[in-house]
Amino acid sequence: GDSVTQMEGPVTLSEEAFLTINCTYTATGYPSLFWYVQYPGEGLQLLLKATKADDKGSNKGFEATYRKETTSFHLEKGSVQVSDSAVYFCALSDLKAAGNKLTFGGGTRVLVKP
Amino acid sequence: GAGVSQSPSNKVTEKGKDVELRCDPISGHTALYWYRQSLGQGLEFLIYFQGNSAPDKSGLPSDRFSAERTGGSVSTLTIQRTQQEDSAVYLCASSPASLNTEAFFGQGTRLTVV
Numbered sequence: 001g002d003s004v005t006q007m008e009g010p011v012t013l014s015e016e017a018f019l020t021i022n023c024t025y026t027a028t029g030y031p032s033l034f035w036y037v038q039y040p041g042e043g044l045q046l047l048l049k050a051t052k053a054d055d056k057g058s059n060k061g062f063e064a065t066y067r068k069e070t071t072s073f074h075l076e077k078g079s080v081q082v083s084d085s086a087v088y089f090c091a092l093s094d095l096k097a098a099g100n101k102l103t104f105g106g107g108t109r110v111l112v113k114p
Numbered sequence: 115g116a117g118v119s120q121s122p123s124n125k126v127t128e129k130g131k132d133v134e135l136r137c138d139p140i141s142g143h144t145a146l147y148w149y150r151q152s153l154g155q156g157l158e159f160l161i162y163f164q165g166n167s168a169p170d171k172s173g174l175p176s177d178r179f180s181a182e183r184t185g186g187s188v189s190t191l192t193i194q195r196t197q198q199e200d201s202a203v204y205l206c207a208s209s210p211a212s213l214n215t216e217a218f219f220g221q222g223t224r225l226t227v228v
Contacts, residue, residue: 036219043118044205044219089157099145099170100209100217104157 002027006090006105013080013112021075021108023064023090031092033057033066033073034102038087047075047088080112116140118220120206126226127196135191135223139208146189147209147217148173148181152202160204163189196227 006023013019025031035047035057048057053068064075073090090105119138127133139146148160159173163183174180178196183189193200203224207217 043221044207046216046218049216091157099147099162099164100215101147101159101162101170102149102157102217103159104149106156 002031002092002094002103004090004092004103004105006088006108008106009087009109011108011110013110015082015112015114016079017112019075019077019080019084019110021088021090021110023073023075023105025071025073025090025092027071027092027094029094031094033064034091034093035062035064035073035075036089036091036104038089038107040086044089080110082112082114085110085112118206118208118218120204120220120223122223123221124224124226126228129198129227130195132192132194133196133225135193135204135225137189137191137206137208137220139187139189139206140210140218141187143208143210143218144186145209145211145215145217146183147207148189148191149205149207150202151205151222155202157205160191193225196225198227201225201227 003026032051034049036044037047048059050057050066056065062077087107087109089107091102121136146163162170178194181191203222205222207219209215209217
């Protein structure tokens with residue numbers, strides 16, 4: 001079945017540091033890939049997505065590129081802020097499945113210190 | 115309301131009691147999903163509705179779990195004879211169409227079984 005593996009946290013960084021969160025996936029079909037973010041006390045929000053190979057999703061300074069050859073969708077940000085402290089979830093949606101069911105990775109907690 | 119609304123936000127129940135969790139999706143969204151977020155298990159898919167029917171119930175963990183959706187809108191997730199392992203945050207999401215569209219999440223119901 002489909003699965004998503006992402007690096008375990010917590011990841012602790014200083015403000016303005018470079019952030020990378022690794023994500024790899026296994027899927028039988030042609031999935032769309034997503035990064036969701038959960039800020040403290042808030043619900044899950046879509047951060048960015050990519051629907052086909054070599055697509056790059058970007059939002060709020062975050063980027064991720066859909067790499068079919070390495071089955072990866074790593075999240076990067078060049079200069080993090082304290083407000084980026086959150087839990088980040090990599091997810092896929094296999095378009096062969098019924099609906100837009102998401103398969104999530106385990107989540108990576110990121111803490112940015114001033 | 116503008117977003118996905120879930121109630122109650124918190125529920126503490128005694129082991130063996132039944133609970134009902136409610137989800138009010140964004141108006142006009144035909145697809146509705148239930149997920150469970152628990153320590154050690156991450157975010158797990160439970161069930162997907164398209165309109166009032168549930169083409170994918172594959173994530174329901176046991177026959178103590180059931181869900182329904184009426185009028186293509188509100189959904190209720192029912193857990194009978196609750197067990198301590200049912201303690202988790204139950205998340206609802208909705209999307210305007212079934213494939214390749216963003217899912218909008220509610221803030222969840224935190225269920226604690228004592």
